[in-house]
Amino acid sequence: MATNHQQIQLQLDEKKDKQRKIFKIVGLSVIYIVLTIWAILTFVPLIWMFISSIKDTTSITQVPPQLIPDQPTLDAYRRVFDVGGFARWFLNSVIVSTILTISNVVLASLAGYAFAKLKFPGRNTIFWILLGSMMIPGQITLIPLYILIVNTFQMADTYLALVIPTLVTTANIFLARQFMASLPSTLIDAARIDACSEPKIFWKVILPMAKPGLAVLGIFTFVANWNNFFWPFLVTSSNEMRTLQVGLTSFRYQYTADYGAMMAGAVLTAIPMFIVFLALQKYFLKGITIGAVKG
Incomplete structure (x- = not known):
């Protein structure tokens, strides 16, 4: 049984x-x-x-839409370069995005380290004030910022007007601070016992451990500034100072639009994004999973 x-x-x-x-x-x-x-x-x-x-102009607006063009053509790409200024727009976007990425990574990492690992009077108060500023809609500060940059400092249509307002953002400081807080403080204490200065601790101890988080911060910053349209549109007026996103509006006319050229320009604009992501993919994937498993 x-x-x-x-x-x-x-x-x-x-x-x-x-x-x-x-x-x-x-x-x-x-x-x-x-x-x-x-x-x-x-x-x-x-x-x-x-x-x-890779379609001609009539095929793009065809109804019903044609999924695969009968006669692929590269005329749209030729029109992108024939209009003049595309190479300069591309260069402007590279310059602005690179400068802002470097400045945000450097300044945000320094501020994040200070808020996460250093003790000084008013640290928490300053940090909460910064967090509070993130809740203010950007539209509220847009007009004062425009008046300050264009009228007060006379920086309209310059690289300074494009980069100064976002040399470092509160969101990036918050991201860097949260990542720095997850790093072990024992290594920092050991370095201080060995008489290392704070700059040396930051350079030799913190930065090597913070690479994944800073890579994520760099990717987000580069993509955001590469795709930024509204602020460059406001502070630039000449064709030579336009960025890619603003320059693509040149293919939209009063009564019509060259959709083929706009799509071709968008394809060329998206290529650097794929390159940046693939180059930093290892750090990106590691950075977004930090803190998911604790041992």
């Missing part, structure tokens, strides 16, 4: 294990299907942008 009972129990356990495996397989399959569909939907605008860039 005991043996039969044990056999029945084993059979029930095996049945439960099979059911668990089936449920697990079905659950994972559903998750992968949903993620695959989501990934495809995410790439649809990029794919459509590229396809539209």
Whole structure:
């Protein structure tokens, strides 16, 4: 009787294990299907942008839309470079995005280290004031900032007007501070016992450990400034000082728009984003998972 009972129990356990495996397989399959569909939907605008860039003008506005062009052409890319100024717009975007990325990484990391690891009077008060400033809508400070940059300092249509307002942002300081706070303080204390100065501790101890977080900060900053449109549109007036995003509006005229050239310009504009992400992908993936597992 005991043996039969044990056999029945084993059979029930095996049945439960099979059911668990089936449920697990079905659950994972559903998750992968949903993620695959989501990934495809995410790439649809990029794919459509590229396809539209190799169509002629009439095919882009065709109804119903033509998914695969009968006669692919690169005329839209030729028009992008024929309009004049694209190379200068590209250079301006590279200069502005690079300067702002470097300045934000350097200044935000210094401020983040100070708020996370140094003790000084008013540290928490200053930090909470900075956090409070993040809740102020950007539209409220836009007009005073424009008056200050354009009328007071007479910086309109210059690189200084493009970079000074966002040399370092509160959001990046907050991100750097949160990442710095997760770093072990024991190494810092050991370096101080060895008579290391604070600049040396920051350079030799903090920065090597902070590479993933700073890489994430750098990627976010570069992408945000590369895609920035409104502020460069406000403070630039000449064709030579336009950035890529502002320059692409040149293909929109009073009664019509050259959608092919706009799509071709958008494709060329997106290429540096892919290069930056692929170059820093290792640090990016590591940075966004820091703190997920604690040992």
